Amino acid sequence: MDKKIIIGAVVALLVIIVGAAVLMGGGTTERGPGEIVVAAYSHGGEPEAGFDPIAGWNYYAEPLIQSTLLKMTPNGTYAKDLATDYEISDDYKTYTVDLRKDVKFTDGSDLTAEDVAFTYNAAKESGASLDLSALDKAEAQGDYKVKFTLNKSDSTFLDKMAYIGIVPSDSYNNESYGENPIGSGPYKFVQWDKGQQVILEKNPDYYGKQPEIEKITILFAQNEAAFNLAKNGEADIVAVPLEYGKEKLDGYTMYLQDTIDVRGVSLPSVPDTGELSPDDNYTIGNNVTCDIAIRKALNYGINRTALAEGALNGLGYPSYDGIAHQLPWANKEAAIEDGDVAYANKTLEEAGWVDSDGDGIREKNGTKASFKIYYSASAPERQALAVGAAEQAKQFGIEIEPVGAEWDEIYPNEFSQGVLWGYGSTDPSDMYGEYYSSSDFNPARVNNSAVDKHMDDAFAESREDSYKDWSAVSWDGSTGISPKGDANWLWLGEIKYGYFVNDRVDISNDTALLQPHGGDLFSNVYDWTMTNATAEK
Structure with a gap:
């Protein structure tokens, strides 16, 4: 993300x-x-750290300078690149990959299994690239075979094999590689001004x-x-x-x-009790968005089609759960009839949110229905979406203050205010970060045991079989993160590039x-x- x-x-x-x-x-x-x-x-x-895959260079995209084990195809399947073959254990805990034998780095050295194992182990340690928390270790087994051992079942590990560029283990230096990268991809580095x-x-x-x-x-x-x-x-x-x-x-x-890139606002679903995040000491919780009536009113009251026509210049597509409609785990059942201001008003009134002083903003127990939505100041479409949503929310008495900022200002507010994020991956496990109860990210503080179970089940199933469980995270007929369920996010729309x-x-x-x-x-x-x-x- x-x-x-x-x-x-x-x-x-x-x-x-x-x-x-x-x-x-x-x-x-x-x-x-x-x-x-x-x-x-x-x-x-x-990239601040230069063109280093271990430091996060161009994950989820063609790195150009480096090669990857697999490549994604236009139909969403995988083609072999450095890999000539691979085997996956029945429990999805072991991946064994055979490598090409004709690959050289641009410094003339051979690319071998040792380089692949080194790259993945270093990327896991750095934590700056893909989520490799499931990886226990990568080991070279001879010159042209690599074994990946996982600490849990993870059928999405195949996705990681398509997006991490391989670096040379013998010459790699984490302080200098990014400024003078050596790879085996279709292009070689010449100059960085x-x-x-x-x-x-x-x-x-x-x-x-x-x-x-x-x-x-x-x-x-x-x-x-x-x-x-x-x-x-x-x-x-x-x-x-x-x-x-x-x-x-x-x-x-x-x-x-077309893209699978979606824009949405995380809505902190727990109250502010003074709790701070363990790593960064960020405030957790919001006493307005913790009320599901507020979140439901926003999800049902906001007109996403109008935002697609206005904020997205007629070049967007409404989204209700953050899963682009082209993906095989998209959930049509998560869609709702939105733009329903009457429903939003009724929901808020029944929950005790009323405008007692006539200022156009509802309140409950002395708390105004008011919060902020932070967005990246360098992203025009995010500004347009935040402002558009704020204008619509006025119709049913919720005050939203759009705040354009740099990310070093946004992150301290990610657990306590709304944040307008971008999301969209061919790897369904990215949903783990957004919605799993114990995830370090999880800005909306989703805590739903059924949602957790769907993701646990998905990791232990084949890619095709897992789609039903990734889809059920949004809505399984009884619960989920989408508007019909806990409404933890206000997903707004897919965009085009x-x-x-x-x-x-x-x-x-x-x-x-x-x-x-x-x-x-x-x-x-x-x-x-x-x-x-x-x-x-």
Whole structure:
């Protein structure tokens, strides 16, 4: 989720803006016939720790510089990459993987099982990449076989094998690797101009399908700065906020790509009793949102279709449980008829929330129905959603104060106020962090034994069999986290990603993967082509 993806990106925001301004200064940028310039989501935020998978570089996306054991396909299945075969024990506690024997790192050394085992063990220890808490240890068994032993059944461990880039164990240094990464992926690292860009060139020794694009320069520019790059013809592929999704630019095509990226607000479901989180000493609980009547009123009273048309520029899709409708564990039964202000008013009144002083805000036992929703100040669609939800909530007497902030200010409030998060993964186990009662994250403080059991059961089942239990987390006919159940979150909508693509480039939109939260524009980079021989504009 956000906490992993945005590490370093917001810290570098001011530097990014200055760097982008320098890069955009005056006229078009010359590009060779096989060279492209990109400013896009997953690579848009400059990583504080550099391009190190162990430190969290580009999880849930094509790392470009490094290789992964498996790759996700457009239909949601897995294709082999470094892995040539794998076996899974019946209890989903042991995964054994056979490796290719023809893979070299860009420093000329062989990639072996020792490198894979080292990468996974180090990533587990760092805690900055994927959730590897189920991993007990990874062991090399000879040069080209790796054994992963888990401390519990976890059928989703296969997902982790698709998203962790492998680093060389012999030369890896956690202090320097991120600034000069060595990998075995389709591209090799050339140069990092901090605050401005990173330059990658095609790896001639790559074992897989050789991409046509020879050189990729990734600019650290976002939002309006990125849009200006496209307007000035200075970049070939530019990710822009949805507010620009219907704009037209000469020489560019706007691609609106489907995603599984969802936006929603966590609503603390316990009262503020003075309890603090054990690790960070953050306040836990909110005396307004702890009342299920408040949470129900919001979930039934907010009109998500209106938000999709307004805040998401007509390019969104309502969401009721945070599971994108394209995923096989999506739960249609979680959907409700929302925008029902009468139901919201009735629910609040029956629970004792009344506006006794005529100020338009209900109160109960001296407590105003008022709380904050924090959102990332660098995310325009989150601001629009927070403001839109706040305006609608006024209709039934709930006051919401939208607060745009940096993440170092948002995190201390994550257990005590509403926070507008982004979420969306091909790995269903991400739901564990949001909803499992003992999860360290769980900002809404969900505590539902039936929800916990559905997730426990899902981990111990095959991927296909588990879908019914992941789906039941939302609503199983009796309970769940969705509006019909505990309404722990106010899920609002799925979004699309908008990319301006220069006519000189073809990004093979037909072969693109569904993009997870954070984006994976480069997932099909092997299929991209140069449609023109020159970059003249």
